[in-house]
Amino acid sequence: RKEVEQDPGPFNVPEGATVAFNCTYSNSASQSFFWYRQDCRKEPKLLMSVYSSGNEDGRFTAQLNRASQYISLLIRDSKLSDSATYLCVVNRFGGNTPLVFGKGTRLSVIA
């Protein structure tokens, strides 16, 4: 079983739509969780951290369920510029340890 699993998509949605991505992780000792965004042929960039209480940043809402080892990202009012690959990322043990990336979910927002 992969350490971080995501639905690869692609998700093709019209502008203004709401779209949700899901992710599961296998290591229950994982400490920190993130969503990164990666544009084609570019490095990944941090979109937001994910906290147990859930957190929101504008049109983006992230949720974490530690009991189910499940992370989600909700994007409201999709924009064309949201088209990218969204990576679910887990920090294995916190501190100075590496990030583990999911394969990513491809989103295309269509005019």
Place this chain on the structure above:
Amino acid sequence: GAVVSQHPSRVICKSGTSVKIECRSLDFQATTMFWYRQFPKQSLMLMATSNEGSKATYEQGVEKDKFLINHASLTLSTLTVTSAHPEDSSFYICSARDWGQQETQYFGPGTRLLVL
């Protein structure tokens, strides 16, 4: 914000040659840097953790004698792909953790390697 640079951004080489990729943290000290590799339509796969002043820690399946890592200073780590072969063609990305902000990891822009 913090910046990580990589050089070169892309390289084309002949099979059997060695290629060195540099990763620099430009305005912070990074005691630890990470090297990832990404094949087309695949996720970033961690290759190794580079620690300043000590040996790198390699992930299972990554040959340490083929992918030489040197982290000689707090702002520079290098990855050398020795005797490169076409199957080594990939997108190599480094990241660095700001010593003062343990949870924040900054990524370099990546190096695209093509081995002919």
